[in-house]
Amino acid sequence: MTGRPGGPPDVDRKRLKFLVLGCGIVATMGGLLIVGMSRPGGVAYYLSVSEFLAEPDQAKVGFRINGKVDPGSIVRAASGQDVAFVVTDGAASLPVRYHGVVPDTFVDDADVVVEGRLGADGTFEAHTLLAKCPSKYEAAIEEGQPMPDHSDLVPGATN
Amino acid sequence: MLRDLTNAIGHWALFLGLLGAAWSVVAALLGARIHGRGLQRSAERAVLATSGLIAVATGCLVAGFLADDFRLDYVYHYSSTSQPLPYKIGALWGGQAGSLLLWVLILSVMACVMVGTNQRKNRALMPWATAVVGATITFFLVLLNFIEPPFLTSVARPDGVGLNPQLKNYWMMIHPPCLYLGYVGFTIPFAFGISALVTRRTGDIWFRTTRRWTVFAWFFLGTGVLLGAYWAYIELGWGGYWAWDPVENASLMPWLTGTAFLHSVMIQERKGMLKVWNALLVILTFSLSIFGTFLTRSGIISSVHSFATSDIGPAFGVFLALVFFGSLVLLVSRLDNLRSEHRLESVLSRESSFLFNNLILVGMAATVLLLTTFPMFSELATGRKVTMGPPIFNLVNIPWALLLLALVGIGPLIAWRKASRENLLRSFVAPGLVAVWVLLLLLILDARAYLASAGALLGALARLDVYTAFQQFKTFYPAITFALGAFVLATVAIEFWRGVRVRVANYSESVMLALGRLVWRNKRRYGGYIVHVGVVLVFFGVAASGAYQIEAVRELAPGEPLIVDDYLLRYDGYRLVAEDDYFGAEATLSVHDGASGERLGTVLTEQRYHPNLMFPELRETFQHVKALGEAGSPQYAEGVAGLYRLVTLLERQAGREVKTPSTEVGIHSSLSPLAASRFAEDVYVMPLAIDPATGRANFRVFVNPMVNFLWLGGLVFVLGAHLAVLPDARERRRLDAAMALEERSVAVA
Numbered sequence: 042m043t044g045r046p047g048g049p050p051d052v053d054r055k056r057l058k059f060l061v062l063g064c065g066i067v068a069t070m071g072g073l074l075i076v077g078m079s080r081p082g083g084v085a086y087y088l089s090v091s092e093f094l095a096e097p098d099q100a101k102v103g104f105r106i107n108g109k110v111d112p113g114s115i116v117r118a119a120s121g122q123d124v125a126f127v128v129t130d131g132a133a134s135l136p137v138r139y140h141g142v143v144p145d146t147f148v149d150d151a152d153v154v155v156e157g158r159l160g161a162d163g164t165f166e167a168h169t170l171l172a173k174c175p176s177k178y179e180a181a182i183e184e185g186q187p188m189p190d191h192s193d194l195v196p197g198a199t200n
Numbered sequence: 201m202l203r204d205l206t207n208a209i210g211h212w213a214l215f216l217g218l219l220g221a222a223w224s225v226v227a228a229l230l231g232a233r234i235h236g237r238g239l240q241r242s243a244e245r246a247v248l249a250t251s252g253l254i255a256v257a258t259g260c261l262v263a264g265f266l267a268d269d270f271r272l273d274y275v276y277h278y279s280s281t282s283q284p285l286p287y288k289i290g291a292l293w294g295g296q297a298g299s300l301l302l303w304v305l306i307l308s309v310m311a312c313v314m315v316g317t318n319q320r321k322n323r324a325l326m327p328w329a330t331a332v333v334g335a336t337i338t339f340f341l342v343l344l345n346f347i348e349p350p351f352l353t354s355v356a357r358p359d360g361v362g363l364n365p366q367l368k369n370y371w372m373m374i375h376p377p378c379l380y381l382g383y384v385g386f387t388i389p390f391a392f393g394i395s396a397l398v399t400r401r402t403g404d405i406w407f408r409t410t411r412r413w414t415v416f417a418w419f420f421l422g423t424g425v426l427l428g429a430y431w432a433y434i435e436l437g438w439g440g441y442w443a444w445d446p447v448e449n450a451s452l453m454p455w456l457t458g459t460a461f462l463h464s465v466m467i468q469e470r471k472g473m474l475k476v477w478n479a480l481l482v483i484l485t486f487s488l489s490i491f492g493t494f495l496t497r498s499g500i501i502s503s504v505h506s507f508a509t510s511d512i513g514p515a516f517g518v519f520l521a522l523v524f525f526g527s528l529v530l531l532v533s534r535l536d537n538l539r540s541e542h543r544l545e546s547v548l549s550r551e552s553s554f555l556f557n558n559l560i561l562v563g564m565a566a567t568v569l570l571l572t573t574f575p576m577f578s579e580l581a582t583g584r585k586v587t588m589g590p591p592i593f594n595l596v597n598i599p600w601a602l603l604l605l606a607l608v609g610i611g612p613l614i615a616w617r618k619a620s621r622e623n624l625l626r627s628f629v630a631p632g633l634v635a636v637w638v639l640l641l642l643l644i645l646d647a648r649a650y651l652a653s654a655g656a657l658l659g660a661l662a663r664l665d666v667y668t669a670f671q672q673f674k675t676f677y678p679a680i681t682f683a684l685g686a687f688v689l690a691t692v693a694i695e696f697w698r699g700v701r702v703r704v705a706n707y708s709e710s711v712m713l714a715l716g717r718l719v720w721r722n723k724r725r726y727g728g729y730i731v732h733v734g735v736v737l738v739f740f741g742v743a744a745s746g747a748y749q750i751e752a753v754r755e756l757a758p759g760e761p762l763i764v765d766d767y768l769l770r771y772d773g774y775r776l777v778a779e780d781d782y783f784g785a786e787a788t789l790s791v792h793d794g795a796s797g798e799r800l801g802t803v804l805t806e807q808r809y810h811p812n813l814m815f816p817e818l819r820e821t822f823q824h825v826k827a828l829g830e831a832g833s834p835q836y837a838e839g840v841a842g843l844y845r846l847v848t849l850l851e852r853q854a855g856r857e858v859k860t861p862s863t864e865v866g867i868h869s870s871l872s873p874l875a876a877s878r879f880a881e882d883v884y885v886m887p888l889a890i891d892p893a894t895g896r897a898n899f900r901v902f903v904n905p906m907v908n909f910l911w912l913g914g915l916v917f918v919l920g921a922h923l924a925v926l927p928d929a930r931e932r933r934r935l936d937a938a939m940a941l942e943e944r945s946v947a948v949a
Contacts, residue, residue, distance in 0.1 A: 058547055063559060070563050070596060074570075076666050077592035084592070087575055087585035105587055113855040121889025121898045122753065142438055142888070142900065145365065145863055149856045 210260030232327030251308035280362035297350035328395035379424035385417025390486035472541030631690035730920030737913030744906035805866030880908035
């Protein structure tokens, strides 16, 4: 059996070598983590719209705000990469401007996360927009509003 | 009436299945206690019966999808009449209940294979293994019976909501089953591991008898991760494939610990060391698999990929805690059975190189776990959710991934116990020289950029600014990756060459025959080397496409050209379409060589809109225009343009959007080795907007160098893993001998 404690000093030295190397690997990993986390850009506070509006230092960077897209608030620019909308959590809402690729999941009622900073005019300027599909379409059925006839828009459509 | 019957059958099959699974646990435990073969047999039969019932329930749900039975809530939410057939079947795992059903179906099939192949062997381990697998099946059936039942029905509805358009992708259809095969597959090695601990049969039988299960699960998980990346690349349209999203991380973590497990068991096989570590790794891997399923399905951490929110969170939390902490307690109580038979003798040995690879793999998994779950814990601790962005993941993981790459080269060649000077010289001088040459060549080719970064790096170091120093060091990552990759490839080549040379000399075979036999007779070893080559290719793809991607955004009218990198793209034209369940515009661009003007190919890219068919007017008009297209009517294009106008009008009236966009990326891949400078490069085009009247379009274009190395590496990985998992006569003889020895030693005791 070699599992006994207090082996020859040679064995202890080897064990120390492994310990130093292993701890070195783990410590450097931890060190990198700390360096990364102490920097702006990576770490962000994840807040709801109300929480953000209650935040004392709104101009600071590092906020990710989550909420829903207020239905009907989406204004898409012709370029396809600029969009303005209102994000809401039911209690409070915030206008948002975003420049970049608009994900396909970005629709009315979608859950969104925006990251960026508050502009001088009170609009949140987002550099990141993440969107998750809502449970689609259901609102439309519930409303069930009668629709006027628009068959003139499509040639030869018959109702 | 028939539909009512199948729904009822499905519902009751799940309930009876739950009873069967619960009985299998009880009978297996009783059978283990009193060594009653009758009870054990009963437990195993219960597993088979449960599996049959789960298959029946799955069949009933699929039948609901095929029959468009929209009274079923699940079918209503994830299917629609216009959904093509493959997606009607794929919609089975489009939502929560169906995903859980698929999970447990896969597990039950695996349980059947486990029971079937262990009728006459592993009898001491089987009762407990059956109990663990049975308990896992029971847990999922509890979820399916009481929390997330798939057979809920409501009033009849004319049409369904349909699958999320982003999920309507061939790869997305096979990606989840692939991941589940991986997640689920680790249950079997885990069950045998637990059984070995409980019965104190802590030799190497438990993992050798499940080795092929482990490779199988690990293979599917790895493939699932890559498929997920591929799906993100071709579907999400941001030009990349990996964003450290919680759902991506969920599948990566068990793969990392599974990789560690596959390697560290070799040390126990050969040297009887690392027993505690191996047991811990199988517990970790299975726990992370359950945690991965939980993260993906519960939506507990918000993610762009997570298509789920639900109430299964608490149940999963309890199950996960039981699995993890229960196993740990068991492990601690068996520590006296898990003493190591040897000690590590030298830092320069195969044992320690494997140990360090394990440390890094598990360390990376732990880092990813910490960063992924950080929002949860920070909220518990401080009441504020703090999220971690991709830069932190990259900052920590890339250096360790590079170190790991070096170990991929070192591990297989370094000697056991203690490497001698001759071993080191013989194995590593040539690959080391190759690596140095590659590094120097790359540095010289782009000397000015590297010198500038080196200067900035030294400056930052002088100011003790670690972060900036690291940012500058990033410039060197690609060169280091290529050098280390070349090192690994050289070591693999040496291994193959040595094996072939010995065979040619000893058996006077031709080189090709020797190569074939060498690989065929040592499938595990050479399959492993081939997997390593695949990993190197993946590293190449990630390094080059990450560092040297080029992007351009430009608005073009039909006929206008655009120059990106050394390509010339021409926007040839557009076409309006209405098909399946969408309408939109399809743009065609031709790709030319920027210098010679030679035509390289064509890229097709689409801006689609899925109209909300719940608006009767929109539905009728859409069907009408679709019919125009099918009839080849000249009014078709004008009809689609009308759909655009109708949608705009309806949106103004309804005060909300009545369409869901989906963008189809167009990709031109250069896969011909003749054009070496562009080999494996992609031109990646997506339309940001296309005006239906004039065709003016805003395009976003990426040039992604070497990105196809990722997928090529994936294919090589598939090849190697297949080879490693094929039945191997030598492995089998070894396992039989080990089992006979174990039986004798137990009999003596």
